[in-house]
Amino acid sequence: MTDRPAAFRRDWLRLARTPSVGAVTFRELIRRFGDPSLALEALPDLSRRVGRMTPIAPQTPAQAEDEIAAGDALGARLLLACDPGFPALLAALDPPPPLVWVLGDPRPLERTCVAIVGARAASALGRRFAGALAADLGAAGLTVVSGLARGVDGAAHQGALATGTSAVLGGGVDDIYPSQHADLYAAILAAGGCMVSENPPGRTATAADFPRRNRIIAGLARAVVVVEAELRSGSLITARLGAEMGREVLAVPGSPLDPRSRGGNDLLRQGAAVCEGGEDVLRALAGLSGLAEPELAFDPLPAVRPGLTGLAEPELAFDPLPAVRPGLTGEAPQTARDNLLALLSPSPAPRDEIVRLSGLTTSEVNAALAELELSGQVVFTTGGGAALA
């Protein structure tokens, strides 16, 4: 699984951990340079050329080696988005997360995954329902993915313990949050499940980590089931991210007089499928069975996919970065950047919308946005939308 040279893996990690290099920009840099080492080498100069005052300082090799050593010490695996073992649905995201750490048995991630998410302050009925649903889905050969949180998440993991369940964490794979779930955490690992995180081992979760955590939950799953959720809750964000990714979204209906039903009922109003049990989930998935696996056309990392011997040539067709394009003055891309800066606002806009409004190609927009992130003028949301910094 880890057939890349150690230096490649280390540099991939360094690039992913470098400040101002989000997932969109990471993908652009890999597309441009093919090899993370080359991207890291070019980054300081590149960031100056796109208008940054202080050049970007990539993560040091020692920092990346420390992270890898910490993961090794835990027995965790680092999966790069270009690794064959990287979950295929995550690799097909736009943009894909550059990497995840997995602690425990990663095989549950190879089965069809269903996310069950919901309120931390779930009702006793809600927790019971989540547990029974998870057990049914597990018995049907599916992997239940959730967030190890109190309430619905915990009940879902518990229900699916016997069949292998996967918890996506906001902190590192060794960051047990909430601490009351230490026994559940241990039980998941002991029962052949796994922990997944984008963050380095040893990292303690902060509030800012959970939106990205939720994107991984939705990204791993073919269907997202919301059991109990208030309006404006993290579970609804997970469901929305899932819908944007084309996942089946199901919601468990509940009394309008219970605030914990509002989120699910609102999803139903927006077209989510009714979930009264495992059968509804299986029916929703059956509707997808005619669909192929993610196509290589959507592959975010064509230059470095497994099956290619070594690294492909940088894709000059996509070459977006004037600073390193020999012989070009950079004028046209500067125009693209200005064009996008005029379109963007402090409110995030989806990239497909930006493409439409700009009249540019998707490649041109992604490239220009990557430059703008590197220059510190643009930030990306968890879902990949872009906003003025």
Place this chain on the structure above:
Amino acid sequence: MTDRPAAFRRDWLRLARTPSVGAVTFRELIRRFGDPSLALEALPDLSRRVGRMTPIAPQTPAQAEDEIAAGDALGARLLLACDPGFPALLAALDPPPPLVWVLGDPRPLERTCVAIVGARAASALGRRFAGALAADLGAAGLTVVSGLARGVDGAAHQGALATGTSAVLGGGVDDIYPSQHADLYAAILAAGGCMVSENPPGRTATAADFPRRNRIIAGLARAVVVVEAELRSGSLITARLGAEMGREVLAVPGSPLDPRSRGGNDLLRQGAAVCEGGEDVLRALAGLSGLAEPELAFDPLPAVRPGLTGLAEPELAFDPLPAVRPGLTGEAPQTARDNLLALLSPSPAPRDEIVRLSGLTTSEVNAALAELELSGQVVFTTGGGAALA
């Protein structure tokens, strides 16, 4: 409102009350003969000619006069489907009920009506929700229609008392069922609401009356809201009838662990709109506001609609009844009847489906089915579907 001669009204009632004359056949006979008296006169001979052993004996004039006198004594009004005061949405049904009795102030029926129906054994929350929803809809200028039953129905009427609510009864308009709702019944009338029934005053409801009662509830309403309902409950039948009539159908979501939620959740699965309160109903109705009132093209009683002076000529274009068609041998219609008998089974089939399969026109099918009902070979369901007797 009652500008028809007394004899016309009495004979309309007699024809409607004659055994083997259901709503489909009633309409066919009125279309054919224009005047209920002529239809009654022709009926014995006609029924013999279509193959009946013992000719149909129409209700006697005395029986109809007794019913009218009983209604008058209560202060109830008899509304014929051809009367200007007959609820327009009922008149547009296929087939329309030939008549209804109304006790109390009929004006609530002239406003936009919303049906709220649900379980008799509703939960406390369900009843509370139904009452609050009814109050909200009443405050918005709508009339709440329901069935005076225990549970959701009662709570809905109670919530809408102040604004005028309408109860559709299985028995006569004086048949208070359940008896525990005597106070509610009186309160509805005292508060300017009304009772509606297809059945004669004095008639005690039997189980067989409730499907027709449910059809009137759905027929009066522009939207049907199901608050709590088990699978295979009368409320679901009302919702299904409403859907077939093109009404907006809404369901209040509920926990899958409560059997009383199953019916509503199943409606949501089938595409009903989520109802968490009055706003959802108003939104559903707003979607209809661009639609015109029922068109005259759908008018079931073109020959005798108000605005025409006296009675129109019998519509020979639709003439379906060989027995009274001079100069015709009856052969072709006999073929139509045989054609339909071959298509029909003991399971009811929708008439539009029968039309499609038969290759006949809707008029030909309705005419032939009316003959088959008169001959005792076909029965109609509440929704107007046809089955072998």
